[in-house]
Amino acid sequence: MTINCKGVLIDLKTPKVMGILNVTPDSFFDGGKFKNEKDILNQVEKMVLEGANFIDIGAYSSKPGANDVSETLELKRITPIVSLVLKHFPNTILSIDTFRGKVAEECFDRGAAIINDISAGLRDDSLLDTVAALKVPYIMMHSRGTPKTMQQQTAYRHLIQDILFFFSQRLALARKKGITDIIVDPGFGFAKTLEQNYELLHQMDSLKIMELPILVGISRKSMIYRLLESDAAHALNGTTALHTIALTKGANILRVHDVKEAVECVKLYTQLTS
Template sequence: MAEKNFFEPKQSLNIKGRLIDLSTPKVMGILNITPDSFYSNSRTKTTDEALTKAAQFLKEGATFIDIGGYSSRPGAKDISSSEEIDRLVPVVEVLTKEFPEAVISIDTFKAKVAEETILAGAHIINDIASGDMDEKMFETVAKLQVPYMIMHMQGTPQNMQQNPIYNNVLLEVIDYLTKKIAALKALHVHDIVIDPGFGFGKTTEHNYELLNQLEAFKIFKLPVLVGFSRKGMIYKTLGTTAAEALNGTTVLNTLALQKGAGILRVHDVKEAVECVRLVERLRG
């Protein structure tokens, strides 16, 4: 039995003693506490607005709410840790009080922000930089003993889309994640989710190459998160805009689910939940 478990993929996350089952894929709703995120409808300006949107996400079937106080769109303005904390902590405190069943993820690459928001009641750290932009992040996550989502990004949000180059994008992303996972396991971080980083330091061609070979990430035996929602790889291909990219998002989410994705990170929860239900129905 021990050998069987060793070789089976990890299909749960431990959220303060509560197990979240990922054998059926789950949906993560994006809640941006920022004035400059790339999709304007995702922005919330007040705690009340955040509370309303979170309530909607939960009603529509989201398992996770991913709260970000720092825009990671290409060329985004850099802000301090203190400003990020000031944006995030009040929202986390209100959400944990109003929706104690909600699982809150914090979208940050800063260790101080991670620590303060977890202490305020959040449950997961979602780091687009996988520790590369804050050398204290890994040890902080290990100390906090919370699930950690790591993503591949070439460069930083300020320069990541300035001519990204790979010899082999799939192999380079896999190699990067392999090293990160090894370092985290050495620190006894037990719950890790991997994200190939669609749209982060990658051309449209790189993004579709990764999606086409998404099954390759099963090698890690870890949950895979994908985030295509309303991104340029959709609307630039179709010649439309982010506001018109919901249908394209659903198409790519469907493909990703069929290729093994366990978490869909989206702006539009209802449609993503329906996508999961239909793909699961197809699987029987």
């Protein structure tokens, strides 16, 4: 189970860690934290030294209720950061968190290697064609609506079956367009209630029927801190606990704010299962 990142084959049989770098002012945990070049480079260096296999850069907040950001503003935010990071850390494998084809293309031209799309191609008709032309690995996530509306769209006939049906449709289209390296993200926190998130985690191994790598993004999310009556700043312990469970359920990539702790989870899990 491998993906081709700019000519480098990455084996996902051993789980990998994707560090999050948000360059938005309103992300739910670290919004506005990395405002200048020094802060950005220090954070990237920290994640790389702690063992991150990928760095995921996002300039469009997808937290529940977040306002829309124009394509122009997203490009203005993200493209200089891609160039900056790769200038100082040229061997870093960058993932771009975007649903827009133009943003994906501009970032790829600057050296990005993976496209991470929260909409599975539903919010920009050009995105799948762009990914196919670029021949980059593509992360498609299950969601409904937009960050502004998704938490009003949580009615499912059967959660797992509905998610699998969603992926069957989107995968068929992506493959028809020529996209071959695909990773699926079940979309924890996106158009799902707290109870549905835990049902999804409990049954996540059902997604292995697709025979594709699975990315899990649960780091410091409200499904953790609301249940523990806490907040995102105090959700690291809960995050680590659920990361361990996600690995046992088949996660191939953990998308995280806290790289060191996630890498330790992977090491312990790998030792246990080797």
